[in-house]
Every structure is written in C-alpha cells, then in structure tokens.
Amino acid sequence: MLYDAYEVQRSWLAGASRLANLSSSWLNSPVNPLSYHGMSPIVAASLDVFAHAAAPRGKPAFDIFDTTVDGELVPIHEHVVLRKPFGQLKHFVKEGGPEGQPKLLIVAPMSGHYATLLRGTVERMLPGHDVYITDWRDAKMVPLSEGVFDLDAYIDYLIEFVEAIGPGAHMLAVCQPSVPAYAAVALMNADGHPCTPASLTMMGGPIDTREAPTAVNTLATERPHAWFQQNVIATVPGIYPGGGRKVYPGFLQLAGFMTMNLGSHLISHWEMFKHLVVGDEESADATRDFYDEYRAVCDMTAEFYLQTVDVVFQRHALPKGELEHRGRLVDPKAITRTALLAIEGERDDISGVGQTRAALKLAERLPEAKKKYLLAKDVGHYGIFNGRKWRERIAPMVEKFIAANG
Numbered sequence: 039m040l041y042d043a044y045e046v047q048r049s050w051l052a053g054a055s056r057l058a059n060l061s062s063s064w065l066n067s068p069v070n071p072l073s074y075h076g077m078s079p080i081v082a083a084s085l086d087v088f089a090h091a092a093a094p095r096g097k098p099a100f101d102i103f104d105t106t107v108d109g110e111l112v113p114i115h116e117h118v119v120l121r122k123p124f125g126q127l128k129h130f131v132k133e134g135g136p137e138g139q140p141k142l143l144i145v146a147p148m149s150g151h152y153a154t155l156l157r158g159t160v161e162r163m164l165p166g167h168d169v170y171i172t173d174w175r176d177a178k179m180v181p182l183s184e185g186v187f188d189l190d191a192y193i194d195y196l197i198e199f200v201e202a203i204g205p206g207a208h209m210l211a212v213c214q215p216s217v218p219a220y221a222a223v224a225l226m227n228a229d230g231h232p233c234t235p236a237s238l239t240m241m242g243g244p245i246d247t248r249e250a251p252t253a254v255n256t257l258a259t260e261r262p263h264a265w266f267q268q269n270v271i272a273t274v275p276g277i278y279p280g281g282g283r284k285v286y287p288g289f290l291q292l293a294g295f296m297t298m299n300l301g302s303h304l305i306s307h308w309e310m311f312k313h314l315v316v317g318d319e320e321s322a323d324a325t326r327d328f329y330d331e332y333r334a335v336c337d338m339t340a341e342f343y344l345q346t347v348d349v350v351f352q353r354h355a356l357p358k359g360e361l362e363h364r365g366r367l368v369d370p371k372a373i374t375r376t377a378l379l380a381i382e383g384e385r386d387d388i389s390g391v392g393q394t395r396a397a398l399k400l401a402e403r404l405p406e407a408k409k410k411y412l413l414a415k416d417v418g419h420y421g422i423f424n425g426r427k428w429r430e431r432i433a434p435m436v437e438k439f440i441a442a443n444g
Contacts, residue, residue: 041272098154105164123184125174141207142167147214158424176336188341196222216243228372237377237443246357250390258351286343288335370400377408377443383417
C-alpha cells in the first residue's frame with residue numbers, strides 16, 4: 039500500500055508540475071500582456087519553484103564529455119566494461135589520452151541516490167587517472183528472476199569489478215560502500231589475489247558507528263530490527279520490471295535526508311524564488327541543478343538494506359571482528375598490501391568523526407607508512423566528495439596518496 043500510495047501522489051504531482059510550468063512560462067512570455075503586471079514575476083516565480091519541486095525525476099546522466107590533461111582538451115566517452123543484474127562497471131575512456139595513468143575504481147554508494155551524485159568526484163579525478171565507477175541499478179527495475187542482492191553480493195560485485203579492471207588498481211569508496219570495499223580488500227589480501235587493490239581511500243564511511251554517533255546512527259540503534267522490516271520495506275508495484283520485489287524505497291530515504299536539514303532546504307528554495315523574481319536565472323539554475331540530482335532517487339533491495347542496518351549499524355560486526363562474507367570471517371588483520379587512506383569531514387552529520395578512521399586501527403598488520411588520515415576542516419558530508427573544498431583541499435591529498443602507493 040505504501041508504494042501504491044506514493045505512485046498515486048507522484049502521478050498527481052507530475053501533472054500539477056507540468057501545469058505550473060506551463061503557467062509560469064505563459065506569465066513570463068513577452069507576448070502575454072499580463073507579464074507586465076507588477077505581480078506577474080512573483081506569481082511566475084512561485085509557480086516555477088513549485089513545478090521544479092514537484093517534478094518526477096529519473097536516472098540522471100553523467101554528461102561528462104571531456105577533460106583537460108596537461109593543458110589539452112581530451113574527449114571522454116562512457117563504456118560499460120561489465121554488466122551485472124544489479125549494477126555495471128562504467129569506464130570513462132579518454133579518446134587519444136595519455137597512457138599509463140593510475141586505474142581508479144570509484145565505489146558509489148547504494149544509499150538511495152544514483153552514481154551520478156559523484157559526478158564532481160569523477161570530474162576532479164579524471165585528468166590524472168583512468169577512472170571507473172560502480173553504476174548501481176534501481177532495484178525496482180530488476181526483475182525478481184535475477185535473484186537477490188545483499189551485502190555479500192555487494193562484496194562479490196566489487197571483487198569482480200576489480201578483476202575486470204586488472205592488477206594495480208586503486209579504490210575510492212564514498213560513504214556507505216566503505217564497509218563492503220574494506221571487506222573486499224581484506225578478503226583479497228588474505229587470498230593473495232593478483233588484482234588486490236594497491237590502495238583504498240574511504241571517505242566518510244561507517245566503519246565503526248560507535249564512534250561519535252550521529253542522528254542516522256541513533257535511529258538505527260534505537261529501534262529493533264523488526265521495526266525496519268515492518269515500517270520501511272515496501273513491495274514494488276507491478277508497473278515496474280521489478281514488480282513484487284521487496285525494497286527500501288528511494289523516496290523514503292530522500293524524505294529522511296530532507297527532514298534532517300529541512301530548514302536549509304526551505305531556505306534554498308526561498309533563495310531560488312528570490313533569484314527568479316529579480317531575473318537572476320544563473321543563480322536559480324544552480325539550485326535547480328543541485329536538487330535535480332539530490333531528488334533523483336532509486337530503491338535498494340530489502341535484503342541489502344536490512345542486512346546493512348543489522349551488520350553495520352546495530353551489531354557493529356566489522357570492528358568487532360564478527361563480519362562474515364558467505365560464511366567466511368572477514369579479517370582486517372589480513373590487510374598487509376593495500377594502503378589505506380581515511381578521510382572525514384569535521385562537520386559530517388552522517389558519519390561522525392572517528393568512524394572512518396577506525397579502519398586504520400583495525401588493520402593492525404599494515405605498516406604505519408601505508409596508513410594516512412585526513413580530517414577536512416569545516417566540511418560536511420556532501421563536501422567531502424563534491425564542491426570547491428573537495429576539488430582544492432581533499433582531492434590533492436587523494437592524488438598524492440595514490441601516486442605514493444602506485
């Protein structure tokens with residue numbers, strides 16, 4: 039019923055958004071006499087803001103067409119290296135670009151948003167690296183016949199993706215995938231796998247959520263596991279390819295994120311309204327672009343979501359040495375070859391300070407020279423991997439770390 043009710047609301051809002059958009063365009067048209075009325079810009083701006091907020095959103099495109107390498111503009115095209123039911127390995131190929139750049143797998147979070155949320159991360163790393171990314175699928179688009187996708191499968195996918203890239207690759211995990219990426223690295227180190235990553239960078243990841251718990255962590259620990267099963271899991275309607283699949287809907291995840299910082303989101307839309315009233319389209323477009331990406335959400339399989347809540351946030355299995363992958367214990371002490379970089383944001387309200395740094399302590403047998411830590415001052419969760427502070431302060435540290443451990 040939850041998903042069906044959402045679909046009814048979404049369909050209604052889609053129509054209302056279109057009508058508001060048409061009305062706003064008509065009020066702003068120079069051929070409309072009413073556009074010269076004093077109230078028209080205010081009414082048009084109000085309709086525009088509503089139209090944007092209510093519009094349905096699909097999967098965004100990366101839209102990365104080129105990058106600059108050593109002062110030269112190099113064309114980029116996307117190539118899918120490996121397709122799997124719940125995700126694909128995407129490669130940003132430089133046409134005629136330099137050879138021998140470090141191979142970098144960016145592990146995007148499966149947390150309700152598409153991999154395009156890391157567009158800024160990809161763009162910044164492209165000039166100096168051969169970049170790949172995990173492009174996860176929306177669970178509602180995966181037929182039931184494709185089976186299940188849980189934390190074990192996530193780890194399997196990462197190992198397969200690294201194998202497809204080949205030996206000597208580096209990994210960069212943003213937020214949630216820090217745990218499965220760390221587990222994959224530990225397993226590959228233990229096996230002496232020839233494609234074991236040379237380095238793993240973890241950014242704002244919940245390695246040990248007992249450190250500086252945030253509101254997200256508290257929510258997971260205050261309620262029993264059964265509460266999540268009963269209250270946040272829904273069934274995909276039959277109108278989608280994945281009809282009948284149990285999922286944690288993306289719209290619930292988005293609602294949670296929006297309410298955490300509701301005041302900031304309201305202010306952003308108020309500022310957008312004021313920009314539209316005075317005709318400052320460039321500033322209004324910046325807000326539009328952010329929310330077009332932020333509000334484009336996808337579903338997670340119920341088994342992945344529930345296992346993550348249980349293993350990562352409630353039982354703290356990894357830092358306790360109890361995490362298992364298909365019945366095999368994941369041992370952080372096995373990490374002896376892969377260099378580790380932990381990055382945290384001082385103002386991160388999703389993963390508290392110390393949660394990612396715990397990964398360095400757990401890898402007891404890794405030489406200290408192969409461990410690095412960065413606390414990004416005055417940086418929140420999103421700013422760790424996107425925006426000016428990421429580009430100018432954090433990315434250079436990542437680049438140096440990769441170069442030192444190539």
